[in-house]
């Protein structure tokens with residue numbers, strides 16, 4: 001019948017008239033991000049053993065871990081790099097890491113002007129991780145508290161030449 005469609009449309013409009021809007025005034029207003037959201041990856045060096053499980057789990061091959069053995073049997077992490085140009089944010093690396101050293105929960109507004117800036121070495125990743133801890137009351141994305149100050153067992157690796165072709 002003529003006008004039924006208009007009435008249906010109007011009824012939808014009236015139903016939503018009194019509700020709060022779903023839209024937000026981004027970037028002035030930021031929506032809370034769910035804990036399990038697959039956002040940018042954060043790598044926490046103080047938790048990482050260099051076992052390379054994450055790199056083996058990554059279907060895109062965008063994680064590079066290079067280690068050398070220490071005298072005490074642990075591994076020195078010479079390089080830890082993530083190629084965010086290839087990453088599809090599947091979080092398989094997060095699930096695979098036995099030590100929760102790599103977690104989703106990084107910034108959403110992580111666009112870069114230069115393509116190659118999305119290739120991040122361990123220093124860039126550590127900067128991102130520390131920025132997260134500073135702004136989140138020293139809490140990891142998974143909700144656990146991070147050790148503070150001298151409690152942090154930093155496994156700082158030896159500086160090495162980067163030989164991977166970008």
Ligand code: SF4
Nearest residue numbers: 058087088090091093
């Ligand atoms: S999120 Fe997926 S694609 Fe990205 S580094 Fe992890 S396993 Fe690889």
Ligand code: SF4
Nearest residue numbers: 048049051052054097
């Ligand atoms: S991030 Fe996790 S899985 Fe990857 S090398 Fe470090 S401890 Fe191993």
